[in-house]
Amino acid sequence: MKVSFPYMGSAIVYKKLFEFLEHEVIMPPKPTQRTMDLGVKYSPEFACIPLKMVMGTYLEAIEKGAKVLVTSGGHGPCRAGFYGDTHRNILKSLGYDDVELIIFDAPQDNWKAFFRNVQKIRNGVPWHKVINRMYTLYRFVQKLDELEKMVQKIRPYEVNKGQTTQVWNQIQEKFDKIKTRKELYRVYEECKQMLLSIPTRKVEEKDIIRVGIVGEIYVVMESSINFGIEEILGNLGVEVERSLYLFEWINDNLVPWILRPKRFKEIIKKGQRYIKILIGGHAVETVGHIIDFKERGFDGIVHLMPFACLPELVTQSLIPKISKEVDIPILSLPIDEQTGKANMLTRIEAFVDLLKNRKKGETKEVFIDNIQEHVQEERVVMV
Amino acid sequence: MKIAIPHSLLYYYYFPLWDTFFKELGFEVVDTGPTTKDILDKGSKAAVSDICAPIKIFTGHVIEGLNMADYVFVPRFARIKKPEYFCPKFMGLPDIIEGTVEESKGRVISPIINEKNNENISSPKIYEMLAEMFGFSHREIRLAMRKAEEVFKRFKNLMHKGLSCDKALDSYRGGRWEEDLKKVKKDGDITIAVLGYVYDVYDSFISMDVIKKLEALGVNIKTFEMIPQEVAYDNLKHYRKRLFWTFSNRVLGAGLHYLKDPEVDGIIHVTAFGCGPDAIVGRFLQYESDVAGKPFTTLRVDEHTGEGHMVTRIEAFVDMLRRKKWARVSEVL
Ligand code: SF4
Ligand code: SF4
Numbered sequence: 246m247k248v249s250f251p252y253m254g255s256a257i258v259y260k261k262l263f264e265f266l267e268h269e270v271i272m273p274p275k276p277t278q279r280t281m282d283l284g285v286k287y288s289p290e291f292a293c294i295p296l297k298m299v300m301g302t303y304l305e306a307i308e309k310g311a312k313v314l315v316t317s318g319g320h321g322p323c324r325a326g327f328y329g330d331t332h333r334n335i336l337k338s339l340g341y342d343d344v345e346l347i348i349f350d351a352p353q354d355n356w357k358a359f360f361r362n363v364q365k366i367r368n369g370v371p372w373h374k375v376i377n378r379m380y381t382l383y384r385f386v387q388k389l390d391e392l393e394k395m396v397q398k399i400r401p402y403e404v405n406k407g408q409t410t411q412v413w414n415q416i417q418e419k420f421d422k423i424k425t426r427k428e429l430y431r432v433y434e435e436c437k438q439m440l441l442s443i444p445t446r447k448v449e450e451k452d453i454i455r456v457g458i459v460g461e462i463y464v465v466m467e468s469s470i471n472f473g474i475e476e477i478l479g480n481l482g483v484e485v486e487r488s489l490y491l492f493e494w495i496n497d498n499l500v501p502w503i504l505r506p507k508r509f510k511e512i513i514k515k516g517q518r519y520i521k522i523l524i525g526g527h528a529v530e531t532v533g534h535i536i537d538f539k540e541r542g543f544d545g546i547v548h549l550m551p552f553a554c555l556p557e558l559v560t561q562s563l564i565p566k567i568s569k570e571v572d573i574p575i576l577s578l579p580i581d582e583q584t585g586k587a588n589m590l591t592r593i594e595a596f597v598d599l600l601k602n603r604k605k606g607e608t609k610e611v612f613i614d615n616i617q618e619h620v621q622e623e624r625v626v627m628v
Numbered sequence: 629m630k631i632a633i634p635h636s637l638l639y640y641y642y643f644p645l646w647d648t649f650f651k652e653l654g655f656e657v658v659d660t661g662p663t664t665k666d667i668l669d670k671g672s673k674a675a676v677s678d679i680c681a682p683i684k685i686f687t688g689h690v691i692e693g694l695n696m697a698d699y700v701f702v703p704r705f706a707r708i709k710k711p712e713y714f715c716p717k718f719m720g721l722p723d724i725i726e727g728t729v730e731e732s733k734g735r736v737i738s739p740i741i742n743e744k745n746n747e748n749i750s751s752p753k754i755y756e757m758l759a760e761m762f763g764f765s766h767r768e769i770r771l772a773m774r775k776a777e778e779v780f781k782r783f784k785n786l787m788h789k790g791l792s793c794d795k796a797l798d799s800y801r802g803g804r805w806e807e808d809l810k811k812v813k814k815d816g817d818i819t820i821a822v823l824g825y826v827y828d829v830y831d832s833f834i835s836m837d838v839i840k841k842l843e844a845l846g847v848n849i850k851t852f853e854m855i856p857q858e859v860a861y862d863n864l865k866h867y868r869k870r871l872f873w874t875f876s877n878r879v880l881g882a883g884l885h886y887l888k889d890p891e892v893d894g895i896i897h898v899t900a901f902g903c904g905p906d907a908i909v910g911r912f913l914q915y916e917s918d919v920a921g922k923p924f925t926t927l928r929v930d931e932h933t934g935e936g937h938m939v940t941r942i943e944a945f946v947d948m949l950r951r952k953k954w955a956r957v958s959e960v961l
Contacts, residue, residue, distance in 0.1 A: 291907030323716060326872060327908055519727070522706060522740070524719035525872075553678055555904045559720035561676045563727035579678055 249311035251299040254466035265378035271311040276469040294551040295463035318350035323525035381426045388433040390492040400479030402445040457538030459488040459531045460549035488534035526556030545574045545600045552581030632693030635660045636686040640826035644800045645780035652772035660689045674728045680902035706742040712874045750777035787853040816848040821886035824898030852882035876905045887920040893949045894923040
């Protein structure tokens with residue numbers, strides 16, 4: 246089967262997954278302006294931006310020959326649960342009758358459908374091999390995430406501009422070729438050395454600026470839609486950490502409940518200080534991570550959300566309050582197809598300046614009132 | 629003790645229940661009244677700029693309510709029907725208010741409505757937090773709720789018999805009840821189903837009183853409140869997966885019902901700018917109307933919509949329906 250999938254974050258991981266299941270993988274291209282244009286053109290106008298981007302990705306993957314698209318469904322109460330159905334409808338109406346969209350809903354919603362899907366993508370690979378390879382993949386994700394976290398800590402201090410990103414790209418290429426667990430561990434050590442040998446300047450603890458990135462999963466994980474915010478921050482001399490890494494996401498969502506790390510539950514508990522019940526999307530986690538980052542000594546938070554994202558609007562409503570009470574500056578950035586990179590850059594730069602001044606003790610200001618700025622261009626003017 | 633009930637969101641559907649309940653408990657209930665420009669402005673200023681219009685309006689009503697009473701009622705709607713939920717903003721409503729209206733601190737009454745299957749939201753356990761807050765006994769709460777439930781059932785009955793939500797509310801307020809049923813308007817020559825959440829359809833700032841305008845043009849109206857929940861759901865059976873949101877399903881189910889109703893000549897979907905769930909509901913309604921061959925239009929008020937413009941659009945839609953209908957009738961003659 247010529248299989249493809251939505252592009253999000255470390256897409257080589259999904260590629261590996263299907264390679265391990267012995268499919269012919271059609272690698273979806275990293276989203277570009279064209280992906281966005283295609284997605285916007287064929288999606289409902291008021292759909293969220295991730296839905297549109299994924300639509301665009303599908304169309305590009307189909308152009309490259311994909312016949313089967315595999316994705317996760319997600320269950321309420323947010324719109325994400327309907328992505329798959331909406332995409333399927335659109336593909337049908339565009340006449341792609343020969344393209345199959347396999348949607349993995351949460352198993353507990355419909356066990357039968359889930360196992361039918363598993364059988365389909367298992368592709369006849371014997372179970373013992375599947376299990377062995379899935380374990381390799383699990384470690385693969387873990388190691389890749391570890392390296393990415395190193396990248397995020399080294400980039401701000403590199404002596405030669407751009408070197409870390411270059412090395413990171415090489416690392417991803419190396420990982421792409423890995424076939425066995427043994428190879429994985431060897432390549433991992435090698436890559437680690439590559440990173441450690443990047444010349445960096447020494448920084449004292451008091452000059453280190455750390456920013457946590459939180460928000461809705463797609464815009465947090467996919468750099469092509471968030472303008473490569475991690476790189477931007479890194480280049481401004483800021484260490485970053487995301488609220489979401491694939492490895493942790495797998496542990497939180499796919500690993501059986503009993504084995505789940507305590508951490509996830511702790512984050513949820515922290516989030517419930519401000520949002521009392523789970524309301525869909527990542528809203529409660531977003532708040533939980535903001536508090537957690539603060540407790541771990543971070544200096545600021547960037548909150549990323551798709552424009553008009555339902556749960557994240559609840560988070561956004563709480564940001565001034567959290568920012569004040571928890572005492573941490575938060576920059577909330579809504580993203581849609583019209584968000585301009587220049588505007589975004591200016592705001593991020595101003596934010597980093599504020600963090601630096603705060604660190605030096607020159608200001609106590611905690612919250613950049615980006616909301617005010619938006620009021621000027623108020624979109625809902627009624628009567 | 630005074631409690632304000634914001635005249636917004638599910639107020640239109642549940643006011644008789646809450647009003648009766650709180651009065652039975654000895655509260656003085658104040659209604660923040662229909663949305664005004666001032667309320668809208670206050671709400672828009674406090675709320676985050678990208679949030680949907682109904683939440684901005686609600687925020688304004690809360691601020692207004694805080695000026696008028698000791699407490700404001702801001703229920704947290706999680707669900708009233710398994711496995712569905714409310715829109716995430718309803719689920720986080722008290723949190724939103726806490727975040728955006730500083731003076732609400734400690735003055736908000738927010739029971740959690742999390743029911744597996746109880747549209748009447750009349751389980752006393754929902755409101756037990758009042759026992760803690762004000763020292764009522766559980767018995768008092770239970771008795772008050774029992775009374776409120778009866779009133780609500782009567783109110784719902786009025787709607788099922790053909791009164792739109794706002795008219796049923798008038799009946800309740802005037803204590804007239806069934807007498808008003810005589811006033812159900814049935815003498816128009818065409819009938820339009822006006823579909824949308826109660827807080828969109830009946831808020832004069834969002835729908836610009838579309839129902840009154842249509843009635844003035846001699847149109848009969850049908851709305852989603854007029855059909856029982858079960859009937860609405862029956863119509864959704866052929867979908868692989870229901871929507872996640874209860875009222876979205878009811879609007880959609882009612883839409884499908886009215887598409888089959890020979891009396892209904894056309895459908896108007898009223899939606900607020902910035903509504904997430906409606907992006908999906910609207911698309912489905914449009915699609916199904918095309919299939920059924922019934923005229924469909926969307927009324928979404930945004931910055932480009934002046935009242936004049938909207939009236940023109942409604943008139944054009946009504947004219948079109950009339951022409952269509954009379955063409956058909958003369959064919960038969
Ligand atoms: S979480 Fe936000 S982006 Fe995701 S489906 Fe919901 S509204 Fe859309
Ligand atoms: S259903 Fe739509 S209009 Fe209502 S609160 Fe949610 S987004 Fe706003």
